[in-house]
Amino acid sequence: MNFSWMAWTLPTALFFITIALLLVGMGIWEYVSPGGNPRIGILRFETTRGDRLFVSLLGSAFIHLAWLGFGGGQHLWWALALSVVYAVGVFRYV
Amino acid sequence: MEKTWNNKAWFMVLPVLVLVAFSAVIPLMTVVNYSVQDTFGNNEFFWAGTDWYVEVLTSDRFWDALTRNLIFSAIILAIEIPLGIIIALNMPKKGLGVPVCLVLMALPLLIPWNVVGTIWQVFGRVDIGLLGHTLEALGINYNYVQNPIDAWVTLIVMDVWHWTSLVVLLCYAGLVSIPDAYYQAAKIDGASRWSVFRYIQLPKMKRVLLIAFLLRFMDSFMIYTEPFVVTGGGPGNSTTFLSIDLVKMAIGQFDLGPAAALSIIYFLIVLLLSWIFYTVMTTSDAQS
Numbered sequence: 001m002n003f004s005w006m007a008w009t010l011p012t013a014l015f016f017i018t019i020a021l022l023l024v025g026m027g028i029w030e031y032v033s034p035g036g037n038p039r040i041g042i043l044r045f046e047t048t049r050g051d052r053l054f055v056s057l058l059g060s061a062f063i064h065l066a067w068l069g070f071g072g073g074q075h076l077w078w079a080l081a082l083s084v085v086y087a088v089g090v091f092r093y094v
Numbered sequence: 095m096e097k098t099w100n101n102k103a104w105f106m107v108l109p110v111l112v113l114v115a116f117s118a119v120i121p122l123m124t125v126v127n128y129s130v131q132d133t134f135g136n137n138e139f140f141w142a143g144t145d146w147y148v149e150v151l152t153s154d155r156f157w158d159a160l161t162r163n164l165i166f167s168a169i170i171l172a173i174e175i176p177l178g179i180i181i182a183l184n185m186p187k188k189g190l191g192v193p194v195c196l197v198l199m200a201l202p203l204l205i206p207w208n209v210v211g212t213i214w215q216v217f218g219r220v221d222i223g224l225l226g227h228t229l230e231a232l233g234i235n236y237n238y239v240q241n242p243i244d245a246w247v248t249l250i251v252m253d254v255w256h257w258t259s260l261v262v263l264l265c266y267a268g269l270v271s272i273p274d275a276y277y278q279a280a281k282i283d284g285a286s287r288w289s290v291f292r293y294i295q296l297p298k299m300k301r302v303l304l305i306a307f308l309l310r311f312m313d314s315f316m317i318y319t320e321p322f323v324v325t326g327g328g329p330g331n332s333t334t335f336l337s338i339d340l341v342k343m344a345i346g347q348f349d350l351g352p353a354a355a356l357s358i359i360y361f362l363i364v365l366l367l368s369w370i371f372y373t374v375m376t377t378s379d380a381q382s
Contacts, residue, residue, distance in 0.1 A: 006123060006127055007128055007133070007137075007139045009131065009141065012123075012126055012127045012130060016123060016126075044377075058362070058366060061362050062366065065147065065151060065359060065362070068147045068148050068151055069151035069152060072148055073143070073144045073145070073147070073148040
Protein backbone atom coordinates (compact mmCIF):
# COMPACT_ATOMS: atom_id res chain seq x y z
CA MET A 1 0.00 0.00 0.00
CA ASN A 2 1.43 3.37 -1.03
CA PHE A 3 1.08 6.16 1.54
CA SER A 4 3.22 8.73 -0.26
CA TRP A 5 0.12 10.89 -0.81
CA MET A 6 0.08 11.44 2.96
CA ALA A 7 3.50 13.13 2.65
CA TRP A 8 4.96 11.47 5.74
CA THR A 9 8.12 12.82 7.35
CA LEU A 10 10.15 11.32 10.18
CA PRO A 11 9.32 14.09 12.71
CA THR A 12 5.57 13.90 12.06
CA ALA A 13 5.69 10.08 12.17
CA LEU A 14 7.49 10.25 15.52
CA PHE A 15 4.91 12.77 16.75
CA PHE A 16 1.98 10.48 15.91
CA ILE A 17 3.78 7.39 17.25
CA THR A 18 4.26 9.26 20.54
CA ILE A 19 0.54 10.14 20.66
CA ALA A 20 -0.36 6.50 19.87
CA LEU A 21 2.02 5.23 22.58
CA LEU A 22 0.47 7.66 25.07
CA LEU A 23 -2.98 6.27 24.25
CA VAL A 24 -1.76 2.69 24.55
CA GLY A 25 -0.10 3.60 27.85
CA MET A 26 -3.35 5.11 29.10
CA GLY A 27 -5.16 1.92 28.04
CA ILE A 28 -2.70 -0.22 30.00
CA TRP A 29 -2.99 2.12 33.00
CA GLU A 30 -6.77 1.82 32.86
CA TYR A 31 -6.51 -2.00 32.66
CA VAL A 32 -4.19 -2.10 35.68
CA SER A 33 -6.13 0.49 37.64
CA PRO A 34 -9.73 0.68 36.33
CA GLY A 35 -12.07 3.59 36.97
CA GLY A 36 -10.03 6.47 35.56
CA ASN A 37 -9.11 7.79 39.03
CA PRO A 38 -11.70 10.62 39.05
CA ARG A 39 -10.97 13.53 41.36
CA ILE A 40 -11.65 17.23 41.81
CA GLY A 41 -8.48 19.30 41.44
CA ILE A 42 -7.63 22.97 41.36
CA LEU A 43 -10.04 23.67 38.49
CA ARG A 44 -12.90 22.61 40.83
CA PHE A 45 -14.47 20.07 38.49
CA GLU A 46 -14.10 16.32 38.27
CA THR A 47 -11.49 14.96 35.89
CA THR A 48 -10.41 11.43 35.05
CA ARG A 49 -6.89 10.63 33.94
CA GLY A 50 -8.15 10.63 30.33
CA ASP A 51 -9.40 14.20 30.83
CA ARG A 52 -6.04 15.15 32.29
CA LEU A 53 -4.23 13.72 29.26
CA PHE A 54 -6.56 15.67 26.95
CA VAL A 55 -5.96 18.90 28.90
CA SER A 56 -2.21 18.21 28.84
CA LEU A 57 -2.09 17.61 25.08
CA LEU A 58 -4.34 20.55 24.22
CA GLY A 59 -2.43 22.86 26.54
CA SER A 60 0.88 21.65 25.09
CA ALA A 61 -0.36 22.42 21.60
CA PHE A 62 -1.16 25.99 22.62
CA ILE A 63 2.16 26.36 24.47
CA HIS A 64 3.90 25.45 21.21
CA LEU A 65 1.69 27.80 19.18
CA ALA A 66 2.37 30.65 21.60
CA TRP A 67 6.09 29.91 21.42
CA LEU A 68 5.95 29.97 17.63
CA GLY A 69 3.82 33.12 17.52
CA PHE A 70 5.73 35.15 20.07
CA GLY A 71 9.17 33.55 19.85
CA GLY A 72 9.42 33.27 16.09
CA GLY A 73 10.00 29.52 16.12
CA GLN A 74 13.44 29.64 17.76
CA HIS A 75 14.52 27.03 20.37
CA LEU A 76 11.34 24.97 20.19
CA TRP A 77 12.80 22.45 22.68
CA TRP A 78 12.07 24.98 25.42
CA ALA A 79 8.39 24.86 24.46
CA LEU A 80 8.54 21.07 24.69
CA ALA A 81 10.19 21.25 28.12
CA LEU A 82 7.55 23.75 29.27
CA SER A 83 4.82 21.42 27.96
CA VAL A 84 6.25 18.47 29.92
CA VAL A 85 6.31 20.57 33.10
CA TYR A 86 2.74 21.70 32.34
CA ALA A 87 1.58 18.09 31.75
CA VAL A 88 3.17 16.93 35.03
CA GLY A 89 1.40 19.81 36.76
CA VAL A 90 -1.93 18.86 35.18
CA PHE A 91 -1.60 15.21 36.20
CA ARG A 92 -0.57 16.25 39.71
CA TYR A 93 -3.00 19.07 40.51
CA VAL A 94 -5.95 19.14 38.05
CA MET B 95 -28.18 -9.06 39.48
CA GLU B 96 -24.51 -9.57 38.63
CA LYS B 97 -23.16 -7.83 35.56
CA THR B 98 -21.61 -9.94 32.81
CA TRP B 99 -18.19 -8.68 31.74
CA ASN B 100 -16.80 -9.50 28.32
CA ASN B 101 -15.03 -7.75 25.49
CA LYS B 102 -17.69 -8.19 22.81
CA ALA B 103 -18.64 -4.53 23.08
CA TRP B 104 -15.31 -3.61 21.51
CA PHE B 105 -16.39 -5.29 18.26
CA MET B 106 -19.51 -3.13 18.25
CA VAL B 107 -17.32 -0.03 18.49
CA LEU B 108 -14.96 -1.20 15.75
CA PRO B 109 -17.03 0.07 12.73
CA VAL B 110 -17.19 3.56 14.26
CA LEU B 111 -13.45 3.50 14.93
CA VAL B 112 -12.74 2.51 11.31
CA LEU B 113 -15.13 5.20 10.03
CA VAL B 114 -13.58 7.90 12.23
CA ALA B 115 -10.09 6.76 11.23
CA PHE B 116 -10.86 7.19 7.53
CA SER B 117 -12.98 10.33 7.81
CA ALA B 118 -11.04 12.22 10.48
CA VAL B 119 -7.78 10.74 11.75
CA ILE B 120 -6.07 9.98 8.43
CA PRO B 121 -7.01 13.35 6.86
CA LEU B 122 -5.85 15.11 10.04
CA MET B 123 -2.52 13.27 9.94
CA THR B 124 -2.12 14.26 6.28
CA VAL B 125 -2.82 17.92 7.09
CA VAL B 126 -0.21 17.82 9.88
CA ASN B 127 2.29 16.36 7.38
CA TYR B 128 1.49 19.09 4.85
CA SER B 129 1.82 21.81 7.50
CA VAL B 130 5.55 21.21 7.94
CA GLN B 131 6.37 20.96 4.24
CA ASP B 132 6.18 22.93 1.03
CA THR B 133 4.94 21.54 -2.26
CA PHE B 134 4.58 22.73 -5.83
CA GLY B 135 2.48 19.71 -6.82
CA ASN B 136 3.49 16.45 -8.46
CA ASN B 137 3.61 14.80 -5.00
CA GLU B 138 6.99 16.41 -4.26
CA PHE B 139 7.54 17.89 -0.81
CA PHE B 140 10.25 20.02 0.79
CA TRP B 141 10.81 20.26 4.53
CA ALA B 142 9.74 23.64 5.94
CA GLY B 143 9.63 22.85 9.67
CA THR B 144 7.55 25.28 11.69
CA ASP B 145 7.90 28.15 9.18
CA TRP B 146 4.27 28.06 8.08
CA TYR B 147 3.02 28.17 11.66
CA VAL B 148 5.19 31.21 12.36
CA GLU B 149 4.02 32.85 9.13
CA VAL B 150 0.34 32.29 9.95
CA LEU B 151 0.60 33.25 13.63
CA THR B 152 2.45 36.48 12.90
CA SER B 153 0.17 37.61 10.06
CA ASP B 154 -2.54 40.26 10.48
CA ARG B 155 -4.61 38.33 7.97
CA PHE B 156 -5.03 35.40 10.42
CA TRP B 157 -5.82 37.53 13.47
CA ASP B 158 -8.30 39.69 11.55
CA ALA B 159 -10.16 36.62 10.24
CA LEU B 160 -10.14 35.03 13.71
CA THR B 161 -11.55 38.22 15.26
CA ARG B 162 -14.32 38.32 12.63
CA ASN B 163 -15.12 34.68 13.38
CA LEU B 164 -15.33 35.23 17.14
CA ILE B 165 -17.52 38.34 16.75
CA PHE B 166 -19.80 36.53 14.30
CA SER B 167 -20.19 33.49 16.60
CA ALA B 168 -20.84 35.72 19.65
CA ILE B 169 -23.57 37.66 17.81
CA ILE B 170 -25.13 34.48 16.44
CA LEU B 171 -25.25 32.81 19.86
CA ALA B 172 -26.55 35.98 21.54
CA ILE B 173 -29.46 36.11 19.08
CA GLU B 174 -30.28 32.50 18.25
CA ILE B 175 -30.25 30.95 21.73
CA PRO B 176 -32.67 33.43 23.43
CA LEU B 177 -34.82 33.66 20.29
CA GLY B 178 -34.97 29.86 20.02
CA ILE B 179 -36.04 29.58 23.67
CA ILE B 180 -38.73 32.27 23.26
CA ILE B 181 -40.19 30.63 20.14
CA ALA B 182 -40.10 27.15 21.74
CA LEU B 183 -41.89 28.47 24.84
CA ASN B 184 -44.65 29.92 22.68
CA MET B 185 -45.18 26.90 20.44
CA PRO B 186 -48.36 24.87 21.03
CA LYS B 187 -47.93 21.75 23.16
CA LYS B 188 -50.94 19.86 21.81
CA GLY B 189 -53.41 19.86 18.93
CA LEU B 190 -53.05 20.45 15.20
CA GLY B 191 -50.73 23.38 15.78
CA VAL B 192 -47.92 21.05 16.92
CA PRO B 193 -47.20 19.28 13.60
CA VAL B 194 -47.79 22.51 11.64
CA CYS B 195 -45.29 24.43 13.77
CA LEU B 196 -42.76 21.57 13.74
CA VAL B 197 -42.87 21.32 9.93
CA LEU B 198 -42.58 25.10 9.55
CA MET B 199 -39.64 25.13 11.94
CA ALA B 200 -37.91 22.26 10.15
CA LEU B 201 -38.23 23.83 6.69
CA PRO B 202 -35.18 26.15 6.82
CA LEU B 203 -33.06 23.23 8.07
CA LEU B 204 -33.94 21.19 5.00
CA ILE B 205 -32.54 23.74 2.56
CA PRO B 206 -28.94 23.13 1.44
CA TRP B 207 -26.47 25.77 2.62
CA ASN B 208 -25.51 27.00 -0.85
CA VAL B 209 -29.20 27.38 -1.74
CA VAL B 210 -29.74 29.44 1.43
CA GLY B 211 -26.84 31.64 0.33
CA THR B 212 -28.30 32.03 -3.15
CA ILE B 213 -31.77 32.83 -1.77
CA TRP B 214 -30.37 35.62 0.42
CA GLN B 215 -28.06 36.85 -2.30
CA VAL B 216 -31.04 37.42 -4.58
CA PHE B 217 -33.33 38.52 -1.72
CA GLY B 218 -30.92 41.27 -0.69
CA ARG B 219 -30.21 42.69 -4.14
CA VAL B 220 -31.39 46.25 -4.60
CA ASP B 221 -32.36 45.80 -8.27
CA ILE B 222 -34.36 42.53 -8.16
CA GLY B 223 -34.45 41.35 -4.53
CA LEU B 224 -37.55 41.84 -2.38
CA LEU B 225 -35.57 42.88 0.72
CA GLY B 226 -33.11 45.16 -1.04
CA HIS B 227 -35.79 46.75 -3.22
CA THR B 228 -38.15 47.31 -0.26
CA LEU B 229 -35.43 48.86 1.89
CA GLU B 230 -34.46 51.17 -0.95
CA ALA B 231 -38.10 52.15 -1.44
CA LEU B 232 -38.24 53.01 2.27
CA GLY B 233 -35.28 55.32 1.80
CA ILE B 234 -32.78 53.08 3.58
CA ASN B 235 -29.41 53.00 1.89
CA TYR B 236 -28.77 49.25 1.85
CA ASN B 237 -26.19 47.53 -0.32
CA TYR B 238 -24.49 44.41 1.01
CA VAL B 239 -22.10 44.32 -1.95
CA GLN B 240 -20.53 47.69 -1.10
CA ASN B 241 -21.20 48.34 2.58
CA PRO B 242 -19.46 46.07 5.17
CA ILE B 243 -22.13 46.71 7.84
CA ASP B 244 -24.90 45.78 5.40
CA ALA B 245 -22.96 42.64 4.47
CA TRP B 246 -22.64 41.65 8.15
CA VAL B 247 -26.31 42.37 8.87
CA THR B 248 -27.31 40.25 5.85
CA LEU B 249 -25.14 37.32 6.96
CA ILE B 250 -26.39 37.50 10.55
CA VAL B 251 -30.06 37.71 9.55
CA MET B 252 -29.53 34.86 7.08
CA ASP B 253 -27.91 32.64 9.73
CA VAL B 254 -30.63 33.47 12.25
CA TRP B 255 -33.29 32.60 9.65
CA HIS B 256 -31.52 29.36 8.76
CA TRP B 257 -30.48 28.00 12.15
CA THR B 258 -32.74 29.38 14.91
CA SER B 259 -35.10 26.51 14.02
CA LEU B 260 -32.53 24.03 15.28
CA VAL B 261 -32.41 25.73 18.68
CA VAL B 262 -36.25 25.90 18.69
CA LEU B 263 -36.62 22.19 17.94
CA LEU B 264 -34.07 21.18 20.58
CA CYS B 265 -35.64 23.44 23.21
CA TYR B 266 -39.11 22.23 22.28
CA ALA B 267 -37.96 18.61 22.75
CA GLY B 268 -36.71 19.57 26.21
CA LEU B 269 -39.95 21.36 27.07
CA VAL B 270 -42.34 18.58 26.05
CA SER B 271 -40.37 16.10 28.16
CA ILE B 272 -41.34 17.99 31.36
CA PRO B 273 -44.10 16.06 33.18
CA ASP B 274 -47.36 17.93 33.84
CA ALA B 275 -46.92 17.30 37.58
CA TYR B 276 -44.23 20.00 37.68
CA TYR B 277 -46.59 22.62 36.25
CA GLN B 278 -49.41 21.51 38.56
CA ALA B 279 -47.14 21.84 41.60
CA ALA B 280 -46.05 25.30 40.42
CA LYS B 281 -49.69 26.32 39.95
CA ILE B 282 -50.60 25.16 43.48
CA ASP B 283 -47.67 27.19 44.84
CA GLY B 284 -48.85 30.22 42.86
CA ALA B 285 -45.60 30.47 40.92
CA SER B 286 -45.30 33.30 38.40
CA ARG B 287 -44.64 32.74 34.69
CA TRP B 288 -41.02 33.80 35.22
CA SER B 289 -40.58 31.40 38.19
CA VAL B 290 -41.93 28.51 36.13
CA PHE B 291 -39.42 29.33 33.41
CA ARG B 292 -36.50 29.95 35.78
CA TYR B 293 -36.96 26.95 38.10
CA ILE B 294 -38.73 24.33 35.96
CA GLN B 295 -38.34 24.91 32.22
CA LEU B 296 -34.81 26.30 32.07
CA PRO B 297 -33.21 23.56 34.23
CA LYS B 298 -35.03 20.90 32.20
CA MET B 299 -33.81 22.46 28.95
CA LYS B 300 -30.22 22.74 30.15
CA ARG B 301 -28.96 19.58 28.45
CA VAL B 302 -30.55 20.34 25.09
CA LEU B 303 -29.38 23.94 25.39
CA LEU B 304 -25.84 22.66 25.88
CA ILE B 305 -26.16 20.67 22.65
CA ALA B 306 -27.74 23.67 20.85
CA PHE B 307 -25.04 26.01 22.15
CA LEU B 308 -22.19 23.72 21.12
CA LEU B 309 -23.70 22.93 17.70
CA ARG B 310 -24.37 26.58 16.93
CA PHE B 311 -20.99 27.71 18.18
CA MET B 312 -19.06 25.12 16.16
CA ASP B 313 -21.20 25.64 13.08
CA SER B 314 -21.04 29.45 13.17
CA PHE B 315 -17.32 29.36 13.91
CA MET B 316 -16.74 27.13 10.90
CA ILE B 317 -19.23 28.90 8.61
CA TYR B 318 -18.20 28.88 4.96
CA THR B 319 -20.83 28.22 2.32
CA GLU B 320 -23.39 30.93 3.02
CA PRO B 321 -20.98 33.91 3.29
CA PHE B 322 -19.00 32.56 0.35
CA VAL B 323 -22.14 32.54 -1.81
CA VAL B 324 -23.57 35.85 -0.56
CA THR B 325 -20.52 38.08 -0.18
CA GLY B 326 -17.52 35.97 -1.27
CA GLY B 327 -15.69 37.37 1.77
CA GLY B 328 -16.26 41.00 0.79
CA PRO B 329 -16.68 43.89 0.50
CA GLY B 330 -12.90 44.01 0.82
CA ASN B 331 -12.15 41.41 3.47
CA SER B 332 -14.94 42.45 5.82
CA THR B 333 -16.67 39.03 5.81
CA THR B 334 -13.60 36.90 5.18
CA PHE B 335 -13.85 34.35 7.98
CA LEU B 336 -11.14 31.80 8.73
CA SER B 337 -12.76 29.14 6.56
CA ILE B 338 -13.01 31.47 3.55
CA ASP B 339 -9.44 32.63 4.09
CA LEU B 340 -8.35 29.01 4.32
CA VAL B 341 -9.94 28.12 0.99
CA LYS B 342 -8.48 31.24 -0.64
CA MET B 343 -5.06 30.23 0.64
CA ALA B 344 -5.27 26.54 -0.26
CA ILE B 345 -7.13 26.61 -3.57
CA GLY B 346 -6.83 30.22 -4.75
CA GLN B 347 -3.14 30.63 -4.03
CA PHE B 348 -2.20 26.90 -3.83
CA ASP B 349 -0.24 27.64 -0.63
CA LEU B 350 -0.87 24.18 0.79
CA GLY B 351 1.73 24.44 3.58
CA PRO B 352 0.41 27.67 5.18
CA ALA B 353 -3.17 26.50 4.56
CA ALA B 354 -2.44 23.23 6.40
CA ALA B 355 -0.85 25.14 9.30
CA LEU B 356 -3.88 27.44 9.43
CA SER B 357 -6.17 24.36 9.41
CA ILE B 358 -4.39 22.87 12.41
CA ILE B 359 -4.52 26.16 14.35
CA TYR B 360 -8.20 26.57 13.41
CA PHE B 361 -8.93 23.00 14.55
CA LEU B 362 -7.17 23.56 17.89
CA ILE B 363 -9.11 26.79 18.53
CA VAL B 364 -12.44 25.05 17.82
CA LEU B 365 -11.39 22.14 20.05
CA LEU B 366 -10.35 24.43 22.91
CA LEU B 367 -13.46 26.63 22.82
CA SER B 368 -15.80 23.63 22.51
CA TRP B 369 -14.08 21.94 25.46
CA ILE B 370 -14.36 25.09 27.58
CA PHE B 371 -18.08 25.52 26.76
CA TYR B 372 -18.78 21.83 27.35
CA THR B 373 -16.87 21.75 30.64
CA VAL B 374 -18.41 24.95 31.99
CA MET B 375 -21.95 23.89 31.10
CA THR B 376 -21.69 20.27 32.30
CA THR B 377 -19.95 21.35 35.52
CA SER B 378 -22.65 23.92 36.33
CA ASP B 379 -25.25 21.26 35.47
CA ALA B 380 -23.65 18.75 37.87
CA GLN B 381 -23.41 21.37 40.64
CA SER B 382 -27.07 22.35 40.27
